Amino acid sequence: MSLPPFLSLVLILAGLWSLIVWPPFLRRILKDPRARDESGKATRFLMVHFMLVSISMILGLATAVIGIRTLING
Template sequence: MELPLPLSIVLIVSGLWSLIVWPPFLRRVFKDPRSRDLHGAATRFLKVHFMLVSTSMILGAATLVIGFRTLAA
């Protein structure tokens, strides 16, 4: 796939952004008292946020790979 250099850079920056920003957010979610119930089991709050972060990081990694592959083409 061929893309102009500026678009490839946007993809790379976007992918890096996702991989840098989401892990600290997830750490805060794990520390949040709403993440566990009284018995220590994961709550919906934790499950929803974990899925949100996981999906965003997977898409971020894919975006990063696509950005680098467009540079190599």
């Protein structure tokens, strides 16, 4: 696949954005009192947010990799 270098850079930046922004959000979620019930088990609140962050980071990584590959293979 071939993309103009500018679009490859946009993909790389979008991917990096996801990889930078989501981990601090997850750390805040893990500290949130709604993340665990009285017995310390994970709640749906935690699981939903964990899945949201996981999927977003996987897509961010894929986006960055696609951007890098299109930039290199130009």
